[in-house]
Amino acid sequence: MSEPDLFESENSVLAGARAVFDDPQAGAQAYRDTLGELIGYYERRYYERLMRETRRLIRRSDREELEMNRLNHRLQDLARELEFRATRDTLTGALNRGAIIERAGALLAEGSLSLIVLDIDHFKRVNDALGHPVGDTVIRGVVHCLEKSVQDAGVIGRVGGEEFAALLPARSLDAAVELAEGMRLDIEQHVFPVKAGLQVTASFGVSWSPPGTTFEQAYARADEALYQAKRSGRNRVVSLLEGKLVVPLH
Numbered sequence: 001m002s003e004p005d006l007f008e009s010e011n012s013v014l015a016g017a018r019a020v021f022d023d024p025q026a027g028a029q030a031y032r033d034t035l036g037e038l039i040g041y042y043e044r045r046y047y048e049r050l051m052r053e054t055r056r057l058i059r060r061s062d063r064e065e066l067e068m069n070r071l072n073h074r075l076q077d078l079a080r081e082l083e084f085r086a087t088r089d090t091l092t093g094a095l096n097r098g099a100i101i102e103r104a105g106a107l108l109a110e111g112s113l114s115l116i117v118l119d120i121d122h123f124k125r126v127n128d129a130l131g132h133p134v135g136d137t138v139i140r141g142v143v144h145c146l147e148k149s150v151q152d153a154g155v156i157g158r159v160g161g162e163e164f165a166a167l168l169p170a171r172s173l174d175a176a177v178e179l180a181e182g183m184r185l186d187i188e189q190h191v192f193p194v195k196a197g198l199q200v201t202a203s204f205g206v207s208w209s210p211p212g213t214t215f216e217q218a219y220a221r222a223d224e225a226l227y228q229a230k231r232s233g234r235n236r237v238v239s240l241l242e243g244k245l246v247v248p249l250h
Contacts, residue, residue, distance in 0.1 A: 089158040091136055092143040100157030100165050104215040107169045111211050114176035116166040117222040118146075118183070118204045121234045123162035126198070134194045141193075142202065145186040149179060165219075173208035173239055180204040180237045188235065201235035208240075 087099035095103065107113050120126075120142060127135040139162065146156045146164060154168040166183075168176050187202050205226025209218040221240045229238040 092140055092158055094143050094147075094164070095155055095157035097157065097159045100155075100159055100167065101215050103155060103157075104167050104218065107167060108209060108211060108213050108215065108218065111170050112209060113213070113218060114168040114171040114173060114206065114208045115218045115222045116168065116176060116180045116183070116204060116206050117159070117219065117226050118164050118166075118180070118202045119226060119230070120162040121201045121203055121230075126200075130195055130198075137194050138192055138200055141190055142187055142200065145190050146183055149183045149186055153179065165222075173206065176206050176208065177237055177239045180206050180239075184235065184237055203229035203234045204237040205229055206237060206239040 087095060089096045104113060104115070120138065123135065123138070126138055139158075142164065143156060143158070146166060150156055150166055150168075153171065154166050157165045157167070159165050166179075168179065171179075181204075184202060184204055187200060190200065192198055192200055203226060205222045205224065205228070207218055207221035207225060209221070225238040225240045229236050232238070
C-alpha cells in the first residue's frame with residue numbers, strides 16, 4: 001500500500017497552473033482564472049493557518065511574559081530575603097555585627113558618628129539560672145527597648161551575645177548620652193514576660209567620632225567607656241569626652 005501524498009491538493013493546484021502556463025493557446029482570461037484560483041487556495045490554506053499560528057504565538061508570548069514577570073518578582077523577593085539574612089541577627093531582627101561594622105564605616109566616611117555600646121548586666125546569671133530560652137526572651141526585650149528609644153535617629157545592632165550597639169549619625173555626644181540614658185531607663189523599667197521579679201539592667205558606653213574615623217577607633221572609645229560603666233557599678237551611662245571618661249554620679 002503506497003504512502004498517502006501529504007501535498008496532493010497543493011500539487012493538484014500547481015499542476016493546473018502549470019498546464020495553463022505551458023499552453024501557448026491559453027488566453028488572458030485563463031491566466032486570470034488560474035491566478036485567482038492560486039490566490040484563493042493559498043489564502044484559504046496558508047493565510048488562515050498563518051493567522052492561527054500568529055494568534056497561538058501571541059498567546060504563548062503572553063503566558064511566557066506573565067511567567068517571566070512572576071519569576072522576576074520571585075527573584076527580587078529572594079534577593080531581599082538573602083540580604084536580610086546576610087545582614088540581620090536571626091534572634092532579634094536587628095543588624096548583625098558585620099552589618100553594623102559596614103554601616104558604621106559608611107557613615108564615618110560621610111560625617112560624624114556617635115556610637116553607643118551596651119551590655120546586659122549579669123546576663124550569664126540569667127542564662128545559668130533560668131535557661132537559654134529565658135535569656136533569648138530577655139535579649140529580644142532589650143532590642144525592643146532600644147528600637148523604641150532610637151526610632152529614626154539611628155540603627156540598632158547586636159554585636160555579640162548580650163552586647164549591642166546603636167549608630168547615631170550626625171548626633172552630638174551630649175545628645176547621644178541623653179538617648180543612652182533613656183535606653184537605660186527603658187530597660188530597667190521594662191517588664192519581661194519571664195520569671196516574676198526578674199529585673200534586667202544594662203551598662204552603656206558612648207563615644208563621638210569625627211569624619212574619617214575608623215569603626216575600630218570609634219568602637220574602642222565606646223568600649224572603654226562601657227568597661228568603666230561596668231567597673232563603677234553597672235546600670236549607668238559613661239561617655240568619653242576628649243579622651244576623658246565622664247562617669248555619672250548615680
